[in-house]
Amino acid sequence: MSNSTYSGLEEKVDELIQLCAEMKAENQALRDETSTLQSERKALHDKNQLARVRLEKVLRRLKTLEQGS
Numbered sequence: 001m002s003n004s005t006y007s008g009l010e011e012k013v014d015e016l017i018q019l020c021a022e023m024k025a026e027n028q029a030l031r032d033e034t035s036t037l038q039s040e041r042k043a044l045h046d047k048n049q050l051a052r053v054r055l056e057k058v059l060r061r062l063k064t065l066e067q068g069s
Helices: 003-068
Strands: none
16 A cells, blocks of 8 residues: 555544544434433422322312312
């Protein structure tokens, strides 16, 4: 193999190494974003459950007041 062949191969390997590093960083960023979104989703779900429980309690009280009238 000639020097130009080695040089071309070396350049391609360097490009692959760079691409791998970029993809690794992007993958980590996506994992972090996924984790954040899952945490937000859980918080919203918990908040929704609390609102549902409170609303059911209010509806039961209204029903009780209606029956008492």
